[in-house]
Amino acid sequence: MVVDYPALDDESTADLQFAALADRTRRDILRRAHEGRLSISALAREYPISLPAVQKHVAVLERAGLVSKHRVGRESILHTEPEALDRARAALDRLASDWQGRIGRIEHILDEAKGAI
Amino acid sequence: MPVTAVKKDLDALTMTITAQFDASAERVWEMWADPRLLEQWWGPPSYPSTFTQHDLTPGGRSAYFMTGPEGQKHHGWWEIKEVEPPNRLVIEDGFGDDGEPNVDMPGPSGATVTITEAGGVTTMSIESTFAGLGDMERMLEMGMEQGMTEALAQIDALLAGVAD
Numbered sequence: 001m002v003v004d005y006p007a008l009d010d011e012s013t014a015d016l017q018f019a020a021l022a023d024r025t026r027r028d029i030l031r032r033a034h035e036g037r038l039s040i041s042a043l044a045r046e047y048p049i050s051l052p053a054v055q056k057h058v059a060v061l062e063r064a065g066l067v068s069k070h071r072v073g074r075e076s077i078l079h080t081e082p083e084a085l086d087r088a089r090a091a092l093d094r095l096a097s098d099w100q101g102r103i104g105r106i107e108h109i110l111d112e113a114k115g116a117i
Numbered sequence: 118m119p120v121t122a123v124k125k126d127l128d129a130l131t132m133t134i135t136a137q138f139d140a141s142a143e144r145v146w147e148m149w150a151d152p153r154l155l156e157q158w159w160g161p162p163s164y165p166s167t168f169t170q171h172d173l174t175p176g177g178r179s180a181y182f183m184t185g186p187e188g189q190k191h192h193g194w195w196e197i198k199e200v201e202p203p204n205r206l207v208i209e210d211g212f213g214d215d216g217e218p219n220v221d222m223p224g225p226s227g228a229t230v231t232i233t234e235a236g237g238v239t240t241m242s243i244e245s246t247f248a249g250l251g252d253m254e255r256m257l258e259m260g261m262e263q264g265m266t267e268a269l270a271q272i273d274a275l276l277a278g279v280a281d
Binding site: 096110113 | 119120123125132134136138139140144145148154157158159161162226241243245
């Protein structure tokens with residue numbers, strides 16, 4: 001499931017994240033999700049609260065960008081968001097490979113000019 | 118290969134690439150200063166670049182387009198921040214026509230080029246950075262990453278006092 005939330009500035013994101021973390025149950029959910037894949041129904045069995053209540057907590061964490069949900073069969077699986085870091089890494093890799101290409105072409109031009117002398 | 122080092126800093130979102138050439142600093146500088154040489158290497162072979170404007174003076178601008186395999190044109194620009202031939206060049210570069218950023222492409226990035234010659238070998242290093250704080254892509258990537266790091270640090274602190 002993909003939900004497009006409006007873009008938030010860094011401060012608003014931080015506000016949401018701190019608000020999301022200001023609850024013991026949500027911190028616990030986040031810690032468990034960080035340790036491994038976790039289904040929301042399994043999570044609901046662990047807490048003395050209703051499934052909708054767990055879903056509400058998950059929605060708050062999701063809104064803060066701290067977790068995301070993926071459907072696997074009938075289960076909703078929760079995990080933390082390493083994608084943000086992965087995307088940054090991919091962007092830098094792309095940049096590095098662009099520059100490696102450019103430097104290779106510069107070398108080629110310099111070598112060609114030398115050959116012509 | 119002339120590339121001697123690639124350094125990536127995920128926190129600062131910078132990438133530094135260093136290369137050595139068997140040429141003088143002036144010759145390496147020409148690669149940047151002469152638009153006819155520049156367009157031979159700026160774009161990849163499948164997207165050759167054409168510079169329509171190239172003004173290497175502080176505050177100056179360069180404009181170019183890259184032509185794709187099917188003839189499609191991708192416009193890009195540079196804004197020149199600092200120029201010290203043949204040793205230093207600082208630019209901001211981005212995609213889109215003048216004043217009309219292409220939102221489908223990555224936002225503006227900055228590049229600091231340093232060229233030094235020693236013993237007939239010229240070392241060129243390029244520190245490349247994503248500069249556009251307003252750029253949504255960067256914000257999504259790094260705002261989240263930053264927030265995540267802070268959040269996890271806070272969780273660690275919160276959990277530290279709790280016997281698990």
